[in-house]
Amino acid sequence: xxxxxxxxxxxxxxxxxxxxxxxxxxxxxxxxxxxxxxxxxxxxxxxxxxxxxxxxxxxxxxxxxxxxxxxxxxxxxxxxxxxxxxxxxxxxxxxxxxxxxxxxxxxxxxxxxxxxxxxxxxxxxxxxxxxxxxxxxxxxxxxxxxxxxxxxxxxxxxxxxxxxxxxxxxxxx
Numbered sequence: 001x002x003x004x005x006x007x008x009x010x011x012x013x014x015x016x017x018x019x020x021x022x023x024x025x026x027x028x029x030x031x032x033x034x035x036x037x038x039x040x041x042x043x044x045x046x047x048x049x050x051x052x053x054x055x056x057x058x059x060x061x062x063x064x065x066x067x068x069x070x071x072x073x074x075x076x077x078x079x080x081x082x083x084x085x086x087x088x089x090x091x092x093x094x095x096x097x098x099x100x101x102x103x104x105x106x107x108x109x110x111x112x113x114x115x116x117x118x119x120x121x122x123x124x125x126x127x128x129x130x131x132x133x134x135x136x137x138x139x140x141x142x143x144x145x146x147x148x149x150x151x152x153x154x155x156x157x158x159x160x161x162x163x164x165x166x167x168x169x170x171x172x173x
Contacts, residue, residue, distance in 0.1 A: 060086070126143055
């Protein structure tokens with residue numbers, strides 16, 4: 001810069017908050033993001049674990065729809081094989097958390113909503129599964145607990161991001 005004041009802040013001074021979409025002072029420009037916070041690292045790890053389990057389980061269930069588990073477990077449901085439950089597992093428990101991981105790494109504002117959806121979705125998935133069939137209570141409780149933890153960490157991370165933005169905005173005033 002030339003040293004004279006033009007009334008315009010340099011591009012480095014204002015950056016768009018990747019979590020809220022609002023412009024704040026400080027931080028790093030595109031391509032130079034800060035490292036993920038501890039909460040975000042745990043969320044990415046938990047969602048990565050869930051995603052891998054959902055992808056593997058969903059692919060196996062949908063490609064082995066009659067032999068993966070006894071079809072009698074599906075009595076009382078509208079399913080006759082494990083193909084559709086496997087595809088639902090693949091999409092909702094495998095692909096959706098992977099998309100939230102990508103959004104988190106890219107600092108997309110939608111990542112906060114994604115964490116909440118993954119957490120609530122896992123708890124709802126386990127509740128629905130338990131209401132229909134109880135094949136593996138230990139697995140169901142574990143995945144339900146992981147969903148609850150993702151939900152709590154997602155809410156906590158959102159609150160932390162809002163506070164950080166509030167402090168940064170107050171500093172400008």
